[in-house]
Amino acid sequence: xxxxxxxxxxxxxxxxxxxxxxxxxxxxxxxxxxxxxxxxxxxxxxxxxxxxxxxxxxxxxxxxxxxxxxxxxxxxxxxxxxxxxxxxxxxxxxxxxxxxxxxxxxxxxxxxxxxxxxx
Amino acid sequence: xxxxxxxxxxxxxxxxxxxxxxxxxxxxxxxxxxxxxxxxxxxxxxxxxxxxxxxxxxxxxxxxxxxxxxxxxxxxxxxxxxxxxxxxxxxxxxxxxxxxxxxxxxxxxxxxxxxxxxx
Numbered sequence: 001x002x003x004x005x006x007x008x009x010x011x012x013x014x015x016x017x018x019x020x021x022x023x024x025x026x027x028x029x030x031x032x033x034x035x036x037x038x039x040x041x042x043x044x045x046x047x048x049x050x051x052x053x054x055x056x057x058x059x060x061x062x063x064x065x066x067x068x069x070x071x072x073x074x075x076x077x078x079x080x081x082x083x084x085x086x087x088x089x090x091x092x093x094x095x096x097x098x099x100x101x102x103x104x105x106x107x108x109x110x111x112x113x114x115x116x117x118x119x
Numbered sequence: 120x121x122x123x124x125x126x127x128x129x130x131x132x133x134x135x136x137x138x139x140x141x142x143x144x145x146x147x148x149x150x151x152x153x154x155x156x157x158x159x160x161x162x163x164x165x166x167x168x169x170x171x172x173x174x175x176x177x178x179x180x181x182x183x184x185x186x187x188x189x190x191x192x193x194x195x196x197x198x199x200x201x202x203x204x205x206x207x208x209x210x211x212x213x214x215x216x217x218x219x220x221x222x223x224x225x226x227x228x229x230x231x232x233x234x235x236x237x238x
Contacts, residue, residue, distance in 0.1 A: 003186050003194045025167035025195050026217050028147060048144035054191075067122050072173075075122045076144050096215055098145050 006032065006054055010092050012119050017111055019095060019103055020119040031095040031116060033103075035087040042107035043082045049097045051075050056091030060084075125151065125173055129211050131238050136230055138214060138222055139238040150214040150235060152222075154206040161226035162201045168216045170194050175210030179203075 004022050009032055013020060016036045023030040035058050051060070052074040060067045060075055061084040069075050077083045085093075095101075104112045123141050128151055132139060135155045142149040154177055170179070171193040179186045179194055180203040188194050196202045204212075214220075223231045 001181075001195070001197065001200070003188050003192050005189075005192045007191055023169065023193065023195050025169055025197075025215070026147065028145065028215070030169065030193070030215070050142065050144055050149065062120075069122050070124075072126055073122050073124045074142065074149070076120070076142050078120065078144070081120070096144070096147075096149075 006094065009119055010034070010054070016090070017103065018113050019116045021116050022119060024099065027099055028096060029099045029101070029116075031097070032119070033093050033095060034090055035085050035093060036090045038086045039084050040104055040107045040109060040111060041082055041084045042105035044077075044079050044101060044105040046079055047098045047101045048079050049077045049101060050095065051077070051085070052094040052096070054092045054094050056087070056089060058085055058087035058091040058093070061086055125213065128238055129153070129173070135209070136222065137232050138235045140235050141238060143218065146218055147215060148218045148220070148235075150216070151238070152212050152214060153209055154204050154212060155209045157205045158203050159223055159226045159228060159230060160201055160203045161224040163196075163198050163216075163220060163224040165198055166217045166220045166224075167198050168196045168220060169214060170196070170204070171213040171215075173211045173213050175206070175208060177204055177206035177210040177212070180205055
């Protein structure tokens with residue numbers, strides 16, 4: 001039961017697309033992740049996923065539109081909805097999602113992080 | 120499925136100790152709340168509660184210590200743990216917690232908001 005400073009936690013890693021767990025509550029994980037470039041199209045069968053931009057901005061590509069998400073903004077992708085985050089410059093994002101959520105969801109592949117580290 | 124700007128949502132209300140719902144996912148609510156002054160001592164029987172400071176700072180009083188929580192910091196109060204938020208100046212806080220969570224938990228009383236508004 002200690003407070004968590006987001007900037008401090010973000011300073012401990014540099015890898016992109018590799019979420020790190022910072023807190024757990026009610027079966028949900030709070031994670032921090034850095035995006036740069038394009039991710040893979042995927043969806044999550046059973047998990048809604050929240051993205052809150054801590055620093056920078058990115059765009060969430062959906063099949064029917066694109067949403068630009070800036071610092072201080074959040075976006076929820078409901079389960080089953082295909083999405084692809086794309087960041088032209090590095091962005092730091094807080095995720096809130098069930099502990100069962102895997103970053104690449106339905107897509108799998110080399111960018112899958114099955115068991116994110118705690119930081 | 121629209122993005123949510125925290126500052127914009129915060130500008131829509133002024134009341135203290137009255138959480139507003141801004142998103143729902145996986146049976147959890149994301150809320151915004153403004154604190155000023157002292158709240159009531161309480162705990163939540165079945166819900167862990169996350170506090171993320173969006174603007175300002177406050178202190179979380181626990182029975183055995185006090186934790187100062189500043190902008191960009193978060194704190195999780197596990198179920199069953201008695202706590203009391205106190206803010207000398209107004210602070211804006213984002214909450215993540217199960218949809219079942221009532222602000223005053225075990226304490227009840229006049230500051231209870233049984234059904235928070237969506238904003």
